[in-house]
Amino acid sequence: MxxxxxxxxxxxxxxxxxxxxxxxxxxxxxxxxxxxxxxxxxxxxxxxxxxxxxxxxxxxxxxxxxxxxxxxxxxxxxxxxxxxxxxxxxxxxxxxxxxxxxxxVTEDTADMTMALILAVTRRMTEGLAMMQAGEWNGWSPMTLLGGRVGGRALGILGMGRIGQAVARRARAFGMSIHYHNRSRLRPEIEEALGARYWESLDQMVAHLDVLSINCPHTPSTYHLMNARRLKLMKPTAVIVNTSRGEVVDENALTRGLRAGELAGAGLDVYEGGADINPRLRELRNVVLLPHMGSAxxxxxxxxxxxxxxxxxxxxxxxxxxxxxxxxxx
The missing domain is CATH 3.40.50.720 (NAD(P)-binding Rossmann-like Domain)
Structure with a gap:
């Protein structure tokens, strides 16, 4: 041969x-x-x-x-x-x-995850849309107020290579790191990342300000973030997905965002691939990217x-x- x-x-x-x-x-x-x-x-x-x-x-x-x-x-x-x-x-x-x-793609995807966290929490796409539409009339104390990422609780669902790379970046931004994984990391890795392990995903998501999806799509992770779990999250929380769209029930996520049960979302992957829920496209508190996390x-x-x-x-x-x-x- x-x-x-x-x-x-x-x-x-x-x-x-x-x-x-x-x-x-x-x-x-x-x-x-x-x-x-x-x-x-x-x-x-x-x-x-x-x-x-x-x-x-x-x-x-x-x-x-x-x-x-x-x-x-x-x-x-x-x-x-x-x-x-x-x-x-x-x-x-x-x-x-x-x-x-x-x-x-570990480092590139982790970079994009942090970019989405910042874009959603700081309302970057809304600001971009305002500028492109010529609607900005100058600085104002109350225009497009977002929130600091420092001090927020970040939960990472899937603490493999990419999840750990996200944790390192987020810690540098002053976020507290929490994670749920099918197996717990070694103590020295947890200590290096400053990460707290949650055995219960339900309990973790209720505690978070930001949830980052970094696990693969398998039969056991399909719709892991379903309607019930999404409702456990704070109404001020945001969810970011740079892994696989099937992990999140996209219809339930859309309903929650429209109802104000979640503050926002940053998505680079979608349950239907390129066939994206049109209602999701209409939401101002959502940042949508064309699967470019590793690009x-x-x-x-x-x-x-x-x-x-x-x-x-x-x-x-x-x-x-x-x-x-x-x-x-």
Missing amino acids: ANKALSVVTTRRLPAPVEARMGDLFDVHLRQDDDGPMQREALLSVLPGAEVLVPTLSEQIDAGMLDVAGDSLRLIANYGAGVDHIDVAAARERGILVTNTPGV TVEGRIEMGEKVIVNIRTFQDGHRPPDLVIPAMT
């Missing part, structure tokens, strides 16, 4: 240095058209004969698609950390390995480099460093 150029199919345009490197190393089929999500029919047409598929979260890789790919497909090297769009179990049943790119040039290139390392390691007959197993999803 090492002497043969692997046949690789990518589903989206990737940074130029990544595409150039793939072209040097593999027999790669790159996207040449616009950069929209690759439609299922188009992907099915290029899959037969491919040995490696490099998808993104925009493509659903299910058992039916794997059947069309046939016996030639041996590796799905996902460009991104999340793999809930891939039927990992079905892939493994067919002897297809799945890899991802963990750890690359830095450096991060995207590092993701591509990880994909290439996984493919080359597989090509050399070794276990890829970022192998995903069904138990991890």
Whole structure:
């Protein structure tokens, strides 16, 4: 295998240095058209004969698609950390390995989380809209009053790499750190982060001023922040989600925001992907971003480099460093 150029199919345009490197190393089929999500029919047409598929979260890789790919497909090297769009179990049943790119987006996503916390609490988008509409008439003591983040209680739901990176940033802003996780951190990590562990998510959310969602989407986290839990939060609290939209019941969140049961929200991910609740778009106390938490040039290139390392390691007959197993999803 090492002497043969692997046949690789990518589903989206990737940074130029990544595409150039793939072209040097593999027999790669790159996207040449616009950069929209690759439609299922188009992907099915290029899959037969491919040995490696490099998808993104925009493509659903299910058992039916794997059947069309046939016996030639041996590796799905996902460009991104999340793999809930891939039927990992079905892939493994067919002897297809799945890899991802963990750890690359940690700092970028944590930066965006803090940006959303500041944008919501300081009403930045409302100020921007006022300026763009030409409605600002000068400084006023009572215009667009927000709140300080210093001294506020931040709760982090999911204290993995990104959650801990958020905690480090928030602590520098003077926020108190609280967290709920499926397992408690080691005491020395808690001490370094100044973080308090809550075994009960219900009790934690009732205590918070800001809740940051940083856990993956799994069957156990689907709608973890449901209508009941959202109602436990203070009416002055805000919720920020840069992880997965499915963790929050978006309809319940919208109702709570419209009813004044929550002060605001900052969202970079959505339960329906690009299909966003139109009522959510209308709210002035909500900051909506187009899933750009990891959108830095450096991060995207590092993701591509990880994909290439996984493919080359597989090509050399070794276990890829970022192998995903069904138990991890």
